[in-house]
Amino acid sequence: MTGTTDERPTPRRSTRFRLTVLGCTAVPLCFAGWLGWQALAGGGSPAATGTSASPPPAAPPPATTGPGTAPASTGAGPSPSSTASGGARPLTGRTVLLDPGHNSNNVNHTAEINRLVDIGNARKECDTTGTETDAGYTEAAYTLDVSHRARAILEARGAKVVFTHDGDREYGPCIDERAKIGNEAHADAAVSVHGDGAPASVSGFHVIMPAKVTAGAADTSAIVDPSHRLGVTLRDGFKAATGEPYADYIGEQGLDTRSDLGGLNLSKVPKVFIECGNMRNSGDAQRMTDPQWRQLAAQGIADALTAYLTTPAG
Numbered sequence: 241m242t243g244t245t246d247e248r249p250t251p252r253r254s255t256r257f258r259l260t261v262l263g264c265t266a267v268p269l270c271f272a273g274w275l276g277w278q279a280l281a282g283g284g285s286p287a288a289t290g291t292s293a294s295p296p297p298a299a300p301p302p303a304t305t306g307p308g309t310a311p312a313s314t315g316a317g318p319s320p321s322s323t324a325s326g327g328a329r330p331l332t333g334r335t336v337l338l339d340p341g342h343n344s345n346n347v348n349h350t351a352e353i354n355r356l357v358d359i360g361n362a363r364k365e366c367d368t369t370g371t372e373t374d375a376g377y378t379e380a381a382y383t384l385d386v387s388h389r390a391r392a393i394l395e396a397r398g399a400k401v402v403f404t405h406d407g408d409r410e411y412g413p414c415i416d417e418r419a420k421i422g423n424e425a426h427a428d429a430a431v432s433v434h435g436d437g438a439p440a441s442v443s444g445f446h447v448i449m450p451a452k453v454t455a456g457a458a459d460t461s462a463i464v465d466p467s468h469r470l471g472v473t474l475r476d477g478f479k480a481a482t483g484e485p486y487a488d489y490i491g492e493q494g495l496d497t498r499s500d501l502g503g504l505n506l507s508k509v510p511k512v513f514i515e516c517g518n519m520r521n522s523g524d525a526q527r528m529t530d531p532q533w534r535q536l537a538a539q540g541i542a543d544a545l546t547a548y549l550t551t552p553a554g
């Protein structure tokens with residue numbers, strides 16, 4: 241919802257060129273790592289069904305072909321990229337923070353969520369209502385559903401998954417608390433899940449990474465580089481799983497860097513946002529409303545986190 245959601249941009253373009261410089265030296269390496277994970281993982285994941293103890297399938301998995309070659313959303317089951325071994329549990333001992341953007345109850349607590357909180361270099365609303373499709377499917381419902389699906393996959397791979405909220409709070413949490421929860425969990429990686437509310441004529445997904453911010457309580461110096469690697473890996477994994485095109489209205493090749501998001505400014509752990517699509521665009525809205533597509537979205541997020549956490553930083 242333009243102007244009201246935390247992740248809506250303020251005009252800034254100065255950081256765009258940083259992307260090509262810092263870049264996961266990156267993209268090929270990161271994606272190679274992700275492919276490596278896929279190859280390594282072998283068998284079938286129980287994740288798509290949300291169970292955690294399915295045996296590996298007898299048949300070999302279909303090949304993963306890479307970005308831009310997303311599996312068809314047939315609804316017949318897990319995507320090819322979901323074929324990670326349930327037995328490997330490569331994320332044992334790792335902690336992932338998933339931050340479902342907004343909260344369905346925020347709409348009933350406008351006074352509380354409009355309270356300003358300190359994000360280091362500015363003061364911003366505690367939280368926002370988020371956007372929704374023209375048909376009324378809310379961003380808060382979307383983000384929680386995709387986070388649930390991603391959690392199931394990640395837990396099946398052995399990760400400890402921490403949520404900032406699980407639809408169980410009256411409102412929020414505030415954006416500063418969302419960051420704090422990840423910090424206190426000592427998360428190895430954090431992803432904030434969102435859908436955008438841009439004009440109806442534009443579409444696509446993008447990943448938002450933290451700029452270097454050192455102001456007040458914000459100091460992202462230590463997380464800029466790992467968050468960039470996480471962002472590129474997430475961009476590639478999400479594209480591979482969903483086939484969703486890069487946003488055609490913001491960022492560069494599906495990547496953006498910002499200094500105005502409290503959830504990033506206050507994070508001490510590698511963290512990125514993903515705007516999975518533009519809920520105001522009819523095509524994106526149709527996909528985001530489809531549970532089968534949301535499973536692919538969750539698969540992409542989980543696969544990217546797995547790749548990030550199992551590939552040595554280079």
Ligand SMILES: [Zn+2]
Nearest residue numbers: 245341434435
């Ligand atoms: Zn949002």
